Amino acid sequence: METTSIPDLFSPEVTADPHPAYRALRGLGPVRDDANNVWLLARHADVLDALHQPTVFSSEGGFGEFLAGRIGPAAGSSERAGVLGFDRIGDARLMIASDPPDHTKLRRVVSRPFTKRRIAAWEEMATGLTATLVDQLVERIRDEGSADLTKELAVPLPVTLIAEILGVPSSMMADFRRWSDALVGTLAAEIDVAEVGADLAEMSAFFFTVAEQRRRDPKDDLISAIAAATPDGEQLSTMEVVLFCILLLVAGNETTTNLLGNLQHAFWDHPDQWRRLRDDPSLAAAAVEEGLRFCGPVQALFRRTTQDCVLGGVEIPAEANVGVLFAAANRDEAVFEDPDRYVIGRPGGEHVAFGHGIHYCLGAQLARLETRVVLEALAERGIDLAPGGPSVRTANTVLQGYTSIPVTTA
Ligand code: HEM
Numbered sequence: 001m002e003t004t005s006i007p008d009l010f011s012p013e014v015t016a017d018p019h020p021a022y023r024a025l026r027g028l029g030p031v032r033d034d035a036n037n038v039w040l041l042a043r044h045a046d047v048l049d050a051l052h053q054p055t056v057f058s059s060e061g062g063f064g065e066f067l068a069g070r071i072g073p074a075a076g077s078s079e080r081a082g083v084l085g086f087d088r089i090g091d092a093r094l095m096i097a098s099d100p101p102d103h104t105k106l107r108r109v110v111s112r113p114f115t116k117r118r119i120a121a122w123e124e125m126a127t128g129l130t131a132t133l134v135d136q137l138v139e140r141i142r143d144e145g146s147a148d149l150t151k152e153l154a155v156p157l158p159v160t161l162i163a164e165i166l167g168v169p170s171s172m173m174a175d176f177r178r179w180s181d182a183l184v185g186t187l188a189a190e191i192d193v194a195e196v197g198a199d200l201a202e203m204s205a206f207f208f209t210v211a212e213q214r215r216r217d218p219k220d221d222l223i224s225a226i227a228a229a230t231p232d233g234e235q236l237s238t239m240e241v242v243l244f245c246i247l248l249l250v251a252g253n254e255t256t257t258n259l260l261g262n263l264q265h266a267f268w269d270h271p272d273q274w275r276r277l278r279d280d281p282s283l284a285a286a287a288v289e290e291g292l293r294f295c296g297p298v299q300a301l302f303r304r305t306t307q308d309c310v311l312g313g314v315e316i317p318a319e320a321n322v323g324v325l326f327a328a329a330n331r332d333e334a335v336f337e338d339p340d341r342y343v344i345g346r347p348g349g350e351h352v353a354f355g356h357g358i359h360y361c362l363g364a365q366l367a368r369l370e371t372r373v374v375l376e377a378l379a380e381r382g383i384d385l386a387p388g389g390p391s392v393r394t395a396n397t398v399l400q401g402y403t404s405i406p407v408t409t410a
Contacts, residue, residue: 006033009040009300009323015395018299019340022328030314038302038321042328044335044352046312050303050324051356057303057322059359060099092239096247096359103358105231110244110362113165113222119365122161123373129160130373138383141409146388149405154260155253158370162252165366166245167221168210179203180250184399204242211241222248248363256367258297258394258401260374263287265402266295268387270342277344281379286345288371292330294342296353297401299327326352327400384410 006028007014007021014021025031025042032039041047050057095106112118133153140147155177163170182199211227215238218224226244229236236244267274277283303322308315316322331339335349354361361367378385389406 006031006035006040008033008035009325009397010036012395015397015400016393018327018395018400019331022325022331025325025328026332030312030316032320033323038323039316040323040325041311042325042332043312044329044332044349047324047326047329047352048356049311050322051352051359053309054099054103054358056306056309057324058099058306059097059103059303092237092243094240094243094247095362096251100358106244107358107362109226109229109231109236110222110248113225114362114365116365119369122165122366123369125164126157126161126369126373127377130157130377133157134374134377134381134383137407138409141388141407146406146408149264149385149407150257150261150402151404153374154257154402154405157260157374158253158256158367161366161370162249165222166248167214167219167223168245175202175206176249176253179246180253183246183250184254184396203246207242207245208238211238211245251361252363252366254399254401255297255363256370258399259288259291259295259367259371261391261402261405262295262297262400263291263371263375264385264405264407265391266291266342267385273342273344274384277375278379278382278384281376283344284372284375284379285368287375288368289351290342290344290346291371292353293336293351294330295400296327296330296351297399298353298355299398299400300325301355301398323397326355386410 007024009015009018009021022042025040029043030039030041030046041050093102093106095103095110098106130153133156137147137149137152140152156173159173159176160170163173163176168176179199179202182203210223214221214224214227215235218228223241223245226236227241267277273287277287300323303324305316305318305320305322307318310316330336330351330353332349333339336346337348354364354367377383385407386409387406388408391402391406392404394401394403
């Protein structure tokens, strides 16, 4: 029988440049990667189809469990359980890893603070902070010849905003960053269990203390709202409040930071598109949207099938791990013409960089706002950034971005 070779999305060679692998996988349709024990969905239509059947393609056990199974040989050991905090989580529910009816209740707890009206109120804060950070970036380039776009702008902007929204001091930015890096680091094949474990334990302990304080003494912030919510007629457990905080902190940080970095590189690779934006800053929102499609940071997330099913004409059995490849779907040539080019305002299909259906990104409007105000600030002030040295990439199966982007002015 003819065997087709399936690209290994977990290998460093593929994560360094996954797009050829995504193209090959789109050609194959839904396919099982035997080596990694996972079905892969790369076509736009198949990704949407799976996301619209959340009870068949379950997030419960799909998200954490599959990734946990990949983190080193110690899977299932108490050492590993400690790293991910599973021993302390017990029955606590995590929204992104839950199915209806739990998901519906948990989502209701946080959907009000993330309405369009609330987000509009954050625009002023985002614009003011961005102006300050861009000033500092420009000053540093003037004084030192170059500066790091990631450190000066792409990291502090989202972390400061999400800290404000949650109600924790943004002066702890360095800790938040270290904690989210540790959690995202667990996605890598090789981790230093002791080091990552210590960071994650510190993060849980911090949010545990804050959650208990806010229960006793509520403030006008998101943690207090989560701690006081009664989705089941009673309050969430403290561990559930902690998991919410960690989800918002990590999901709200790494993603937007990486989108900003990826976009800068997209502009360097497509200088005509940067010139269009600089000449007409009102294109910023469209530039963000195309950035999400072309270089959205979230590559893939995982589901687990609850029953036998047919997707894209292929039978997938119950209890299968399924990788939903958002970034592959966003370059599907059946939906996007000339998909490997970054073209602001391109006509046609809708990207799935924020997912789709019931788990659609809660922070999508916030992420769009943060990224747009940065592009507007750079374009309106005509700041032509040029590479100031080699960038450092961070790439794994789930996330793609940069940890360092030295820049100078052209
Ligand atoms: C460029 C930035 C971002 C990207 C590309 C992104 C991407 C995604 C994706 C693909 C999902 C779907 C997960 C799934 O289907 O399993 C998701 C869910 C989620 N995102 Fe984002 N995200 C971004 C920014 C943010 C921000 C700023 C926040 C914080 C406020 C946030 C919070 C969340 C939460 C809480 C969920 C879970 C929603 C649910 O399970 O119902 N994200 N995001």
